[in-house]
Amino acid sequence: MAGSANLNVMMKTARKAGRGLLKDFGEVENLQVSTKGPGDFVSRADKAAEAMIMEELMHARPSYGFLGEEGKEIEGEDPTRRWIVDPLDGTTNFLHGLPHWAVSIALEHKGQIVAGVIYDPVKDEMFYAEKGGGAWMNESRMRVSGRHRMIESIFATGLPFAGRADLPETIQDLARILPACAGVRRFGAAALDLAYVAAGRYEGFWERGLNAWDIAAGIIIVREAGGILEPINPEGDVIADGQLICANEPIFETFAKVIRKA
Structure with a gap:
């Protein structure tokens, strides 16, 4: 699918973040981990990934707002648009060496999500969609299950x-x-x-x-x-x-x- 400029920025950024996280995942036993709350751990890799994603997205679209898991929300000059980012969804899996986690990036416009990217670096599966453009995984169009029972x-x-x-x-x-x-x-x-x-x-x-x-x-x-x-x-x-x-x-x-x- 040929996506918009925004979607292309989101996919490129998710892949870049995924590459960095994969390197840390390979050395998961050596990660420095701090406790954010009961049962909710955050790693140095998580914070570094969000910082990188913010830098990439804000460089591409400096007027947009930004809401991420690890930092404060940033109000953009354009109040109608903001990025919503989870740099590492499945942090507990990541920290236990379980290969099931992802980078998630969404674009919100006037209160509605208009584009989304979920990238699983371990399996190299890129799930993405844009309003009116269908949903895709890598180069294949996706549809929900057809089961009725x-x-x-x-x-x-x-x-x-x-x-x-x-x-x-x-x-x-x-x-x-x-x-x-x-x-x-x-x-x-x-x-x-x-x-x-x-x-x-x-x-x-x-x-x-x-x-x-x-x-x-x-x-x-x-x-x-x-x-x-x-x-x-x-x-x-x-x-x-x-x-x-x-x-x-x-x-x-x-x-x-x-x-x-x-």
């Missing part, structure tokens, strides 16, 4: 850790969904969970307690791949509330009813 479907979620308040809700979710489906996966990287729904690898995904940078790029990638994505609370807002549910069209309504019974 819950019992044949696999779903993904995140499991709360370290005493997070949404643990009881998630346990109730699992009690309802597990008997109705072919399985639930918890791989520890929300951006890749969304990318995998877009690629048809999962039929659906739900999670609470997420941040804007975890999900911004995945939102447009899922929707451009033909998926339905909504807040778990129908009256809520995905980015502001940090909770969402998504699936292919044939399964979405049934899946949403199961999760929303909470």
